[in-house]
Amino acid sequence: MTNGNSKNFEVIRKYFKNGCLNQYDTLLSLLHHRLPYLKNAGIILKLYQSSAIAVTNNSKNIQINSYQANYNHAIAMKNYLEKKISKYVTGVFLHGSLGTNELVQYSDFDALVILNHSTFNSKQSLINVATTLKKSERIMQKMDPLQHHGWFILTEKELEDFPTRYFPPSLFEYAKCLMGNNRFQIHFRNQTNVIKLQLFKSYCKHLLSNINRIEQNLNYYEVKSLLSGFMLLPSVYMQLKSPEGVFKKDSFNLLKGALRQEEYEIMNQVSEIRANWVYQPPMLYKIILSLNSFALNHFFKKKASGKIPTPLKKKLLDMRPLMTTFIQTLLTKANHEVQTD
Numbered sequence: 001m002t003n004g005n006s007k008n009f010e011v012i013r014k015y016f017k018n019g020c021l022n023q024y025d026t027l028l029s030l031l032h033h034r035l036p037y038l039k040n041a042g043i044i045l046k047l048y049q050s051s052a053i054a055v056t057n058n059s060k061n062i063q064i065n066s067y068q069a070n071y072n073h074a075i076a077m078k079n080y081l082e083k084k085i086s087k088y089v090t091g092v093f094l095h096g097s098l099g100t101n102e103l104v105q106y107s108d109f110d111a112l113v114i115l116n117h118s119t120f121n122s123k124q125s126l127i128n129v130a131t132t133l134k135k136s137e138r139i140m141q142k143m144d145p146l147q148h149h150g151w152f153i154l155t156e157k158e159l160e161d162f163p164t165r166y167f168p169p170s171l172f173e174y175a176k177c178l179m180g181n182n183r184f185q186i187h188f189r190n191q192t193n194v195i196k197l198q199l200f201k202s203y204c205k206h207l208l209s210n211i212n213r214i215e216q217n218l219n220y221y222e223v224k225s226l227l228s229g230f231m232l233l234p235s236v237y238m239q240l241k242s243p244e245g246v247f248k249k250d251s252f253n254l255l256k257g258a259l260r261q262e263e264y265e266i267m268n269q270v271s272e273i274r275a276n277w278v279y280q281p282p283m284l285y286k287i288i289l290s291l292n293s294f295a296l297n298h299f300f301k302k303k304a305s306g307k308i309p310t311p312l313k314k315k316l317l318d319m320r321p322l323m324t325t326f327i328q329t330l331l332t333k334a335n336h337e338v339q340t341d
C-alpha cells in the first residue's frame with residue numbers, strides 16, 4: 001500500500017474507532033457522542049474517494065469456513081449487525097480464540113469487518129455504519145469487560161492493496177465467517193526489510209515504555225493490555241520472516257525453537273497468568289461501560305477497572321527485568337537476521 005493511501009486508511013480507521021480525529025473532537029463528544037461523527041464524516045468520504053487502487057504483485061484466494069459454534073455473544077453480534085447494517089458489509093470474521101473456539105476467561109472478542117463501497121456513498125450511510133459498529137462494542141464488552149480494542153476494520157477498496165501489517169493474511173486461515181461473503185481475493189505487496197524492521201522496533205519501543213511505567217499502570221485494564229501486547233510479540237517477530245504473517249498460537253512454538261530455554265521462560269510465566277486470569281468488574285466500571293462514551297472512557301475507564309491484587313502486582317514487578325531482556329533479545333536477533341542493505 002502506498003504511503004499516502006496507508007495514511008488515508010489509518011485516519012478512516014481512527015474515525016470508526018470513536019468519530020474523533022483530534023483532541024477537540026474528544027471534548028465535543030462530551031456534549032453528544034454523535035457530534036464527532038457528524039463533524040468529520042465529510043473528511044472521511046473525501047479520503048476514501050481520493051484513495052487510488054495501486055498495482056500489487058501478490059494475490060491470495062481467501063476461503064473461510066462459516067461460524068458453526070453457538071457462543072451467545074457471537075450470535076448476539078451477528079443478529080445485531082444483520083439487522084442494522086448488513087447491506088454495508090462485505091463480511092464479518094471472528095479470529096483469535098473466538099474463531100478457533102478455544103475460549104478461556106482471558107479471551108476477548110477479536111473480530112474483523114470488511115465494509116463495502118456503499119458505506120462511503122453518503123454521510124448518512126457512513127455515520128450509520130460507524131455509530132452502529134461503536135454501539136456493537138457493548139456486546140464485545142459483555143464477553144470481556146477489559147476489551148482493549150474494538151473492531152478491526154478494512155474496506156473493500158483495501159482488498160486490492162491489502163494492509164498486511166494491520167491484518168496479516170495468515171489470520172484468515174483460522175478465522176470463521178460470522179456473516180457476509182466467505183470467499184474473496186486479496187492483492188498485496190511484500191514490505192521491504194527496512195520497513196518491517198522499523199515496524200518491529202516501533203512495536204518493541206511501545207512495549208518497553210509500558211513495561212517501564214508498570215508501577216503507574218497497576219489497574220486491571222492496563223495490565224491486561226500490557227500482557228496481551230507482550231504475548232503478541234512472538235507473532236510480530238515471526239512476521240519479519242513471513243510476508244503473510246504467522247498465526248499467534250503457532251508463533252509461540254516457532255519462537256520457542258529459536259531461543260534458549262532460559263530466554264523463552266518469561267513467556268511461559270506470562271502465559272500462566274493468562275491461564276489463571278479471573279476478573280470481576282467494579283460497579284463504577286460497569287456504569288462507565290454501559291454509557292459507552294469515548295470521553296468518559298478516555299478519562300476514567302482505566303483506573304475505574306480496579307487495582308490488581310498485591311500478589312499479582314509483586315509478580316509483575318519481579319517479571320519486569322525478564323520481560324525487558326526478552327524484548328532486547330528479539331531486537332538483537334532481528335537486527336542480525338533481517339538484511340536491510
